[in-house]
Amino acid sequence: MGRFIVRRSLSALALLFATSFLVFSFFELIPNYNPARAIAGRNANQTTVDQVAKKFDLDKPFYVQYLNTMKLIFTGQVIDYQNDLNVVDQFRQRFPVTLSLVVPAAVIWLTVSMLLGSISALRVGRLTDRAVMVGAIIGVSVPIFLLAALLLYLFAYKWSIFPNTGYTHFGDSPTQWAYHLILPWISIAVLSIGFYSRVLRSNLLDTVNQDYVRTARAKGLSSRRVFRRYVLRNSLMPIVTLFGLDFALLLGGAALVTETVFNLPGIGQFEASAIGNLDVPPILVGAIFTAFFVVVFSAITDVLYAVLDPRVRLTG
Amino acid sequence: MAAERLLEVDELQVSFVTEDGVVKAVDGVSFTLDRGEVVAIVGESGSGKSVTAMTLMGLTRGPNARFAGSAKLKGEELVTASEDKLQKVRGEEIAMIFQDPISSLSPVHRIGDQIVEQIRTHEKISKAAALDRTVQLMERVGIPRAAERARAYPHEFSGGMRQRAMIAMALSLSPSVLIADEPTTALDVTIQAQILEEMRQLSRESDSGVIFVTHDLGVVADIADRIVVMYSGRVVEQGTLNEIFYDPQHPYTWGLLGSVTRMDREPPHRLPAIPGQPPSLVNAPTGCHFRPRCPHAFDKCGEVPPLESHVNDDPSHLDRCWLDVDDKRKRREVEDGRIGLGTGSVAA
Amino acid sequence: MVYEPVSRSGADDDPDVAVVPLPSGSVLAGEYPDKDPWSEGQHAPAIGPWRLAGRRLRRNKTALIFLGLFLVLVAMCLLAPFYSNNIAQIGPNTNNVTGTINVRGHSENVVSLDGVPIGPTFTRHYFFGADTNGRDLAVRLLYGGRTSLLIGGIATIIIIVFGTLVGLLSGYLRGPVDAVLRWLMELVWSFPPVILGVVVGTALAFGGIGPIKGNSIFIPTLIIGGIYVPYLGKPIRGEVLRLREQDFVDAARVVGISPWRIMTSEILPNAMSTITVFVPIMLANCILLEAYLSFLGAGVQAPNASWGTLISDGLPYISTTPTFSLIPGAMLVLTVLSINVVGDGVRDALDPRAQVRIKT
Secondary structure, three states, rough: HHHHHHHHHHHHHHHHHHHHHHHHHHHOOOOOOHHHHHHHHOOOOOHHHHHHHHHHHOOOOOHHHHHHHHHHOOOOEEEEOOOEEEEEHHHHHHHHHHHHHHHHHHHHHHHHHHHHHHHHHHOOOOOOHHHHHHHHHHHHHHHHHHHHHHHHHHHHHHHHOOEEEEEEOOOOHHHHHHHHHHOOOOHHHHHHHHHHHHHHHHHOOOOOOOOHHHHHHHHOOOOOHHHHHHHHHHHHHHHHHHHHHHHHHHHHHHHHHHHHHOOOOOOOHEEEEHHHHOOOOHHHHHHHHHHHHHHHHHHHHHHHHHOOOOOOOOOO | OOOOEEEEEEEEEEEEEEEOEEEEEEEEEEEEEEOOOOEEEOOOOOOOHHHHHHHHOOOOOOOEEEEEEEEEOOOOOOOOOHHHHHHHHEOOOOOEEEOOHHHOOOOOOOOOHHHHHHHHHHHOOOHHHHHHHHOOOOHHOOOOOOHHOOOHHHHHHOOHHHHHHHHHHHHHOOOOOEEEEEOOOOOOHHHHHHHHHHHHHHHHHHHOEEEEEEOOOHHHHHHHHHHEEEEEEEEEEEEHHHHHHHHOHHHHHHHHHHOOOOOOOOOOOOOOOOOOOOOOOOOOOOOOOOOHOOOOOOOOHHHHOOEEEEOOOOOOEEEEOOOOOOHHHHHHHHOOOEEEEOOOOOOO | OOOOOOOOOOOOOOOOOOOOOOOOOOHHHHHOOOOHHHHOOOOOOHHHHHHHHHHHHHHOOOHHHHHHHHHHHHHHHHOOOOHHHHHHHOOOOOOOOEEEEEEEEEEEOOOOOOEEEEOOOOOOOOOOOOOOOOOOOOOOOOHHHHHHHHHHHHHHHHHHHHHHHHHHHHHHOHHHHHHHHHHHHHHHOOOOOHHHHHHHHHHHHHHEEEOOOOOOOOEEEEEEEEHHHHEEEEEHHHHHHHHOHHHHHHHHHHHOOOOHHHHHHHHHHHHOOOOOOOOHHHHHHHHHHHHHHHHOOOOOOOOOOOHHHHHHHHHHHHHOOOOHHHHHHHHHHHHHHHHOOOOOOOHHHHHHOOOOOOOE
């Protein structure tokens, strides 16, 4: 186990470094892109552009820029191009919002998918199964921003059940906090429920044909027990891996569409505006941030997998 | 002293509805099993032997399965029994050993736990007591260091050990009937003999009745008291071990026997085989199912031959063939008194 | 009674020779004139897995209905110019703020004096209404669909071609080729598609790349294709790894067939069913990703429009005129849904699972 941790940490560092380097160099490669000019504005004269360039070290050679930027990031001092904000501070402030968005949504989508996938498999071919599968396939076909727009229109404007946009801190008012987040939670959950319930159903139907399930029945175990202990357990394992990656990506800000539509001041919103302006520092920090979570969660899922399936040995 | 009659199977029929048509997997199978007996069900793939065995435990039930006939365990009907009733019977009265122990045991649970689960499903005893019994059982079937090995997972066992574990699990509640579905097919030949020996011993000790499903006549010769030969869903011949091996009445049985290489004879130029393949179960031939492959077929074979006794009215030796008894004896001798399928010409 | 044995050809005198009994027909045909007894018991003629899959797919009514729907949608969008020129008689980018049209007898302003555009007229002009610039929404819808489908379709082709190529080379050749390709695939695969797409899309929208201008639709096409290549490449690589261990590959190698020939004529045909299953999945994903990117401004650029840009344009008006966003949205969902249903049908046809009921 100790070796596992050491090896994983080393490859994690390598990955973070590689990610930051790649993202940074990508912006060097963009043709016709002069960040100084983009920041200074279209009508700025050359002097202004030069000043901007000096301010952000944009006139220095590539590797110098890279090292400086990384140093600034890790000392918490890096500033974004557009608004002169401290990027790390922004991330720190905005992370709880993203967390409030992603964690409850994940809980909702996990529980509902498990339920729907199981019910569907238990009643395979019957009406319930068909209905669930229809719902699931529609869920997978609707882009999140569209669902968000639709929910916003119906529930916030037309029927005024939920507030339009904005975010209330949990500390200020838990009910308002939840109230503002329900529509965003649903937007994220629907797509994932569609996907995960289909995957679970498929895994369940595969597992139920396995020989060891037949043996379990031959032992006289009740159908409920056979399902819980043998069928479900074996079917959940691939889902663990999928979920780990999805959750990590969301924490890193992949929910930017939802945050934009519902005007939630989370990491995704910050990243979205930075990307639109080709504002490198936030993009860079965002990439490292996401990569960090991906690494952590993939290690967690690997450990979980090894716990659930004794045939798997932990490798670096 | 008449042994207790454990199983009575009467005209059992099992069909499956598939996208290609209705598959008649078992078409009227009847046999009995008494305490202490070993009955071998012999046949090739598709003969219906496994489906018959699994139907006794209700493992073939499903939305596409159709059943007819009866199978009684100590007088109680199994085919139409409720699922609850069957769950009580499984493991406790009838237990099954499957063919491939690596896929038949759950890979994520410990072996000891799986056996304990079997015990505790039917008996109210503590985990510790069940574990003790499990270890004893494992020792009895020949697994060394049983207490340690009980905490191991199936993939940590060798093939032979896994099968022994399955046998231990099956015998844990001393069932009246033990069904073994090709238990040695997936094992090395050297291990096969060991396992067979163990099984024979154990079943004698526990006095259960054993149904041994296999395609291997060599295995059968070792342990069976009575043999039921199945072909394409039907019983084509049944009788005692000696009757089948020394006075077989059905051409299919001759073919089976003829294809076994014997150590006490000269090896033939070519290994004799039964030509052709088993018929489709969706589009079965009318009359005798073996007719298309039988060199001795004639016009009456277009009618289904009834399963009857033809040899001195011996009620235990039945076969399903229209040929006259003397004619059979002439046709089955291939050379030097060897029994084989023959070519249809009558030996002088 | 004498029983006539069925006559046969072959060496009757050699008991060790296995002889296949030939149907004689004569004796038995006489007694059962309507049936050839030897045809009973025959197994149905074997047909290849593709024909079998085709048969299963044809039996799947739902999949066929949605395939029809998809084809209708595609046809409608491809015929956008026809609709624009002959029916609506207005282009997708033609502003018409001050114009008036004749609706069911009376004349109306396309855009009213206080800026409210006309709603759906369900006639040939402004079928779905107009936007604030007086543009015909139905025409824009069809042209947008054309763009979305073109981008999705070409991107899918790129993915299939390059994903298969990379998977084949990587899985079969192994060694340094595999190491490099795998590393590249992991790299692209590790970034969330939306974020990667938006970054690259925004960047390239600036200055274009090479001879391709910044607002060409080839840019999103290439980006989307590039992003999803690893999503096909990795599974194909896995499939190739599995296949190359099979005996038939050894046999080919022993005979001296070149690696390239082995890859294309031995391994590739066996991977075809995996590839086929991925086509609808990739198509649906490409169309969706293009919608995401265009919605965020990193995909299709003005003056081109796609369903994604239309939805984005309509978002500010969501409270007053939801149809601006929801109609292109509905078209998008219908299209992707149809592809997904057909995709499910294809997957089931190629690899059906016996339905077993789990009891509780």
